[in-house]
Amino acid sequence: MRAMPQIREILAARRLDHVHYAIRDLAVLADELTRQGKQILPLNIGDPGAFDFPPPPHIVEAASKAMRDGHNGYAPSLGVDVALEAIREEAEQKGIRNIQSIFITEGVSEAVDVSLTALIGPDDNALTPSPEYPLYSAILSKLGVQMNSYRLDEGCHWEPDIEQMAGKVTKNTRALVLINPDNPTGAVYSRSTLEAIAEIARRNNLVIFSDEIYEKLVLDEQPHIPIASIAPDLPVVTFSGLSKSYLVPGWRVGWAVVSGDAAAVKPYVEGIHKLLRARLCANHPMQYAIPAALHGPDDFRHEALRKLRVRRDLLMEWAKATPRVHCVAPRGAFYAFPRLDIPESDESFVKSLLAEKYVLVVHGSGFDELPGTRHIRIVFLPQEDILQEALDRIAAFLQERWP
Numbered sequence: 001m002r003a004m005p006q007i008r009e010i011l012a013a014r015r016l017d018h019v020h021y022a023i024r025d026l027a028v029l030a031d032e033l034t035r036q037g038k039q040i041l042p043l044n045i046g047d048p049g050a051f052d053f054p055p056p057p058h059i060v061e062a063a064s065k066a067m068r069d070g071h072n073g074y075a076p077s078l079g080v081d082v083a084l085e086a087i088r089e090e091a092e093q094k095g096i097r098n099i100q101s102i103f104i105t106e107g108v109s110e111a112v113d114v115s116l117t118a119l120i121g122p123d124d125n126a127l128t129p130s131p132e133y134p135l136y137s138a139i140l141s142k143l144g145v146q147m148n149s150y151r152l153d154e155g156c157h158w159e160p161d162i163e164q165m166a167g168k169v170t171k172n173t174r175a176l177v178l179i180n181p182d183n184p185t186g187a188v189y190s191r192s193t194l195e196a197i198a199e200i201a202r203r204n205n206l207v208i209f210s211d212e213i214y215e216k217l218v219l220d221e222q223p224h225i226p227i228a229s230i231a232p233d234l235p236v237v238t239f240s241g242l243s244k245s246y247l248v249p250g251w252r253v254g255w256a257v258v259s260g261d262a263a264a265v266k267p268y269v270e271g272i273h274k275l276l277r278a279r280l281c282a283n284h285p286m287q288y289a290i291p292a293a294l295h296g297p298d299d300f301r302h303e304a305l306r307k308l309r310v311r312r313d314l315l316m317e318w319a320k321a322t323p324r325v326h327c328v329a330p331r332g333a334f335y336a337f338p339r340l341d342i343p344e345s346d347e348s349f350v351k352s353l354l355a356e357k358y359v360l361v362v363h364g365s366g367f368d369e370l371p372g373t374r375h376i377r378i379v380f381l382p383q384e385d386i387l388q389e390a391l392d393r394i395a396a397f398l399q400e401r402w403p
């Protein structure tokens, strides 16, 4: 009998070497502790559905009605008309003009993937924020693109450092990524910052990718300004969706609005549409929740924002009272990104905190923070008693390690 050939180890592609998603990677360690019977306090994942933020009933009804009404086959690749119309109407109300395309995707994640893939080649680069939300570096790594990050300035409410950003543009820079309100810092950018960014894009012929998934979760009086509304001449892709503003991340409903000069963006839009056709369509029945969401009542969100403000304030009280913790107050989304004065890496801090105090936060290096700085990202979605308990444990842990 002939010996069977030995099956060799199947290695993953080298381009994945730079793909990291610390938010979920750490959850693997937490799952192991849970299996051992430990109860983990999770301050790591931005999923409102895991806490006391139920989805608005009128959008649940719209999605289930769509299934009962038979919208269960493939949808058009860009999305269903009633949903695209609702997105257009809202974008125009927010002052976005020159809309050249709207498309619906499996969460904002897919919209970002398609939009970056259709634009950026292996010799190009895109300016991304540091700290960043790691979806961007994961997609750029997959595309074989070198990272080129600009600095968010902690000393200035985490707004982008405009001068440094301008200096980062090279002849191969095609795009600039902006997350507003920001994950992980909770910053909401001012009009003057947005105007300065638009000017950099205008001077260098860059496409702006503006991730506005947290657009409706602004905690203070400051308005949220879509950058597309102040730069109608520029190519801007604005991302949003139901995941955060409508509390249903598991539904995987996102979209993008491409605006700017029609002739300039035409070839790029055709490229995007080609990719969208190749992947058939987004989840069909869930798209019917979009008009219900955008036209429906938003009292559920007033309640969500009320809870988030109380929890943000509780976190800031803790940060002020806790030695070694410095925190810029988040103005949007549900994340805080405090800096720690500690003599070890934030990654080892976070792992020990999990192992010893059963509190799960994410280390700043998982968000490509500036080298030499040490941060943790805290999700402040949990109910006050859980949040307070978790924060007390972090304070106690700091005190025990560095009295």
Ligand code: PLP
Residues within 6 Å of the ligand: 046, 106, 107, 108, 109, 110, 133, 135, 179, 182, 183, 211, 213, 241, 243, 249, 252, 253, 254
């Ligand atoms: N963009 C940002 C800034 C995010 O924080 C997230 C999720 O946390 C996403 C995109 C992904 O959105 P979705 O769940 O709609 O794919």
